[in-house]
Amino acid sequence: MGRVAGKVALVTGAGLxxxxxxxxxxxxxxxxxxVSDIDEGLAANTAAEIVKAGGEALALRHDVSKPEDWPAVMAAIERRFGRLDVLVNNAGIAIAKNVEDTTLAEWRRTMAVNLDGVFLGCQEGVKLMKKSGGGSIINLSSIDGIIGEADLAAYCASKGGVRTLTKAVAVHCAEQRYGIRCNSIHPGYIWTPQTETYLRDLGTLEQEKAKALSRHPIGFLGEPNDIAYMVLYLASDESKFVTGSEMVVDGGYLAV
Structure with a gap:
C-alpha cells in the first residue's frame, strides 16, 4: 500500500x-x-467506486481529440488539487479494417483520438508538471505499435506514432531537466470491451478469441490489472531511472 501516496494522477478513458x-x-x-472519459457517466462510475473505497476522485467529461478540452481539464485539476504528478494517456479506439478498406474519415478519427490525443496530453501535461516539480507521463501504445496487423491499419500507425512520440517527449524533458519521465506501455491482447468488439468485428467471436489466444505463448489472454500494475510501477518513484522506454506486457506475443 502507498506506492503512489500523495500523488495526483489523471487517467484518460477511465470509464472502462x-x-x-x-x-x-x-x-x-x-x-x-x-478520471476523464468521453462518456461522463462512465467516468462518474469509476470515480464513485474510488470514493466508496475511501479514496478521492474527480470525474470529468473529456474528448482527448479536442484541443479545447485539454486546457479546461488541466485547469480543473489545478483548481482542485494544485498539481499533477502522473498522466496516463489511455483513451483510444480501434477500427478493424485493412489498408484497402479503411476510409480517410476512419483514418483521421483514429489518429485524432489515438495520436493527437496523446500529443495534446503530453503537451498540456508537461506544462502543469513543470509547475508541480516533475512527474510521470505514461502513454498506452500497443504491440501493434511495434508490429503490423493486417486488419488494424490505422490503429497500428497511430500506436507506432505513440511509441516514438513518447521517446521524443522523454528526451526533451530529460534534456530540459524538468524531472518529467515519459514511457509507453505495449499490451498484448487484454480482455476488455474494446478487444471483444474488435474480435467480434473480425468474425465469430469465439473463433477469433481462440486465434488470439494461440499467439500468446503464455497460454492465456491478459486482464486489465496486468497493465494497471505496469502503470502503477511507472507512476511510482520505483521507476525514477526509467524514461523513454517501451514496456511490453504481452504474454510472449512478440517473443516468437
Missing part, C-alpha cells in the same frame, strides 16, 4: 477497461485521481 483498472489501482495505492 485499462483506464478504469489503472484508476482503481492507483487510488488503492494512495493517489488522488482525476
Amino acid at each position: 477497461g485499462l483506464g478504469r483498472a489503472s484508476s482503481l489501482l492507483l487510488a488503492s495505492e494512495g493517489a488522488r485521481l482525476v
